[in-house]
Amino acid sequence: MDTRVDALNLIEAACWNELERAAHEREHEWRLMALATADSGAPDLRTVVLRECDRTVRQLTFYTDARSPKVAQIARVPQGTLLVWSRRLGWQLRMRCHLAIEADGQAVSSRWARLKMTPSAQDYLSPLPPGTPIERPGLERGTREHFAVVHARISTIDWLELHAGGHRRARFAAAGPGWLHP
Ligand SMILES: Cc1cc2nc3c(=O)[nH]c(=O)nc-3n(C[C@H](O)[C@H](O)[C@H](O)COP(=O)(O)O)c2cc1C
Numbered sequence: 269m270d271t272r273v274d275a276l277n278l279i280e281a282a283c284w285n286e287l288e289r290a291a292h293e294r295e296h297e298w299r300l301m302a303l304a305t306a307d308s309g310a311p312d313l314r315t316v317v318l319r320e321c322d323r324t325v326r327q328l329t330f331y332t333d334a335r336s337p338k339v340a341q342i343a344r345v346p347q348g349t350l351l352v353w354s355r356r357l358g359w360q361l362r363m364r365c366h367l368a369i370e371a372d373g374q375a376v377s378s379r380w381a382r383l384k385m386t387p388s389a390q391d392y393l394s395p396l397p398p399g400t401p402i403e404r405p406g407l408e409r410g411t412r413e414h415f416a417v418v419h420a421r422i423s424t425i426d427w428l429e430l431h432a433g434g435h436r437r438a439r440f441a442a443a444g445p446g447w448l449h450p
Pocket of ligand 1: 300312313314315316317318330331332333336337338339398399
């Protein structure tokens with residue numbers, strides 16, 4: 269029996285349910301996202317870990333090194349796209365977003381206070397900025413943190429479902445939801 273939900277508002281709610289789960293479950297397929305930004309007119313893309321999801325403001329949050337190239341790209345062009353695929357759900361989400369960097373203030377220091385007790389803290393303590401050419405790989409430990417938070421406000425979700433019974437696609441945007449030809 270086909271138990272596929274066909275009300276657009278329920279499908280959108282199910283997307284946000286999964287995004288909320290992904291922010292808390294290490295094994296969730298959407299825990300890792302591809303974040304695309306613009307690099308002087310060319311697209312750039314990298315994997316990031318989803319840390320927080322606030323569906324009330326349609327916001328996803330990531331952590332990064334404040335000196336990383338993506339931060340400068342976002343400062344120049346604050347528009348991005350996030351991409352995830354789940355084999356379990358058969359769902360791809362392509363999410364247009366407005367990106368904002370926070371590198372200081374209470375929200376950053378409280379997150380860093382939690383993170384600095386964990387092994388992940390090393391990712392933000394290197395004395396060298398990400399992408400610096402080096403002679404050979406090695407452990408460069410520093411003491412100063414370069415922690416920053418990336419907030420992505422989702423403006424549009426392009427949802428694609430691959431299914432043996434027929435693929436489906438929909439767009440969820442401020443103007444309202446609608447079906448698309450897959
Ligand atoms: C599984 C995985 C998870 C990653 N998570 C993050 C992350 O949460 N934040 C981040 O800044 N970089 C993360 N990276 C590294 C980025 O993909 C990228 O290599 C690095 O941030 C430099 O990107 P940039 O040069 O575009 O700034 C991750 C890489 C992998 C493979």
